Amino acid sequence: MDRVPIAKIGTTLFVTIQIDLQDESVMRLQEDLAEELAATGARGVLIDITAVEIVDSFIGRMLTMIGAISRLFDAETVLVGMRPAVAITLTELGLSLRGVRTALNAEKGLELLSGRA
Amino acid sequence: MDELPIRSGDDVVRVRQQVRAVAERSGLSLVDQTKLVTAASELARNALIHGGGGIVRLEVVTSAIGRAGVRLEFADEGPGIGDIDQAMTDGWTSGNGLGLGLSGARRLVDEFELTSKPGSGTNVVVVKWSR
Numbered sequence: 608m609d610r611v612p613i614a615k616i617g618t619t620l621f622v623t624i625q626i627d628l629q630d631e632s633v634m635r636l637q638e639d640l641a642e643e644l645a646a647t648g649a650r651g652v653l654i655d656i657t658a659v660e661i662v663d664s665f666i667g668r669m670l671t672m673i674g675a676i677s678r679l680f681d682a683e684t685v686l687v688g689m690r691p692a693v694a695i696t697l698t699e700l701g702l703s704l705r706g707v708r709t710a711l712n713a714e715k716g717l718e719l720l721s722g723r724a
Numbered sequence: 725m726d727e728l729p730i731r732s733g734d735d736v737v738r739v740r741q742q743v744r745a746v747a748e749r750s751g752l753s754l755v756d757q758t759k760l761v762t763a764a765s766e767l768a769r770n771a772l773i774h775g776g777g778g779i780v781r782l783e784v785v786t787s788a789i790g791r792a793g794v795r796l797e798f799a800d801e802g803p804g805i806g807d808i809d810q811a812m813t814d815g816w817t818s819g820n821g822l823g824l825g826l827s828g829a830r831r832l833v834d835e836f837e838l839t840s841k842p843g844s845g846t847n848v849v850v851v852k853w854s855r
Contacts, residue, residue, distance in 0.1 A: 608733070627740065629733035630769070661740065661758055663765040664824040692758035700762065700828040701814060 611636045613643050619651040619720055620644070620682075625658045633669040640673055644680035651720035652677050655713055657688030667702040674707035683708065687716035726782040730771045730798075739768040739780055743796065750784045750792045751854045760794060760852040763829040767798045767848050770825055775800025775846055785851065793834070793853040798846075805840040812838070 608631045614621045620643055626632065640652060652673070656662070662670070674684040685708045689697075697704070710716035726746070728739055743764040747757040764780070771778035778800030785795045805811045814827045830836040835851035 627737045629737050631733050660744070661762045661765060663762050663769075664828055665765075665769060690758075692755045695755050696758045696762050696832065699759065699831050701824050701831070702828075 608632055608635065610639070613639055615643065615647055615649060618649050619653055619717070620647070620649045621653050621655070623655040623658075628659065628666055630665055633666055637669055637673055637676065641676050641680075644677060644682055648680075650682050652682055652684040653713060653716050653720060654684065654686050655688045655716075656686060656693070657690070657712075659693065660690070662689075662693050662697055662702075664700060664702060667697060667700070667704060670707055671704055674704075678706075683720060685710050685716040685719050687711065687713050728780050728782070729777070730768050730780060730800075731777045732772070736765065736768045736772060740765050742782060743794070746782050746784060747794050747852070750794050752794065752852060753855065756852055756854065759832040760796075760850075763832040763850060763852075764796055766825040766829040767796070767850070770848075771798050771800040771802075771846070775802030778802070778845075787853060791853050791855075793851050795849065795851045798848045801845040804842045804844050804846055805838075806842045808838060808840060 609626045611622060611624055611632060670686060677684045687710045708719060710719055728742055729735055730739060740761050744757060744761050747760050768780060778798060781797040783795045785793050787793060812826055833850040833852050837849045840846035
């Protein structure tokens with residue numbers, strides 16, 4: 608199983624997903640992020656999915672849960688870089704990713720989070 | 725025709741990659757490729773989790789009017805589905821998912837056929853046509 612690395616810069620945790628996500632990797636990421644949030648007191652989580660080719664119902668549910676878990680640590684999650692084909696497919700699948708903020712790219716996502724530093 | 729096993733999470737990733745390659749080769753648009761790969765991911769996970777593993781067969785097909793498409797057949801030998809109508813309902817789940825796996829997969833493809841009987845596994849055939 609491949610692990611998704613987490614980098615902390617300032618008060619933000621950066622996650623760039625660059626592997627073909629299998630279910631175990633996403634669940635591991637959720638646990639790793641919760642531990643990092645608790646250990647560092649980070650105020651924001653920025654997840655870059657520019658390289659992610661599909662988001663199915665399981666991955667979508669995990670992203671929603673990461674948003675909910677972050678909130679319990681007083682941190683906000685922003686999902687950035689979603690591909691147009693992924694956005695269309697997610698909508699047709701019936702997933703709204705409620706509770707997760709989105710931004711066009713990492714720069715705009717950071718702007719969203721910077722209000723919380 | 726290609727045939728791939730679905731026995732682990734790694735296999736689910738391989739199924740996605742192989743479906744992507746076949747969909748690309750048969751001329752599906754990027755959005756249609758993404759829809760088909762996403763549907764395949766849902767169905768492969770179902771076969772793994774609810775069917776205890778299975779196989780998928782991938783095939784490039786041609787319609788009566790000459791359109792190219794991709795046909796996928798997922799087969800498992802799990803416990804099967806007792807109430808198919810219920811299993812196909814948005815939001816109905818046998819586990820802790822969102823209940824969008826089967827119903828979502830059906831929306832993402834052009835043809836969808838599910839056959840299952842309790843005790844004799846589940847078979848799902850989907851087709852996505854190029855436009």
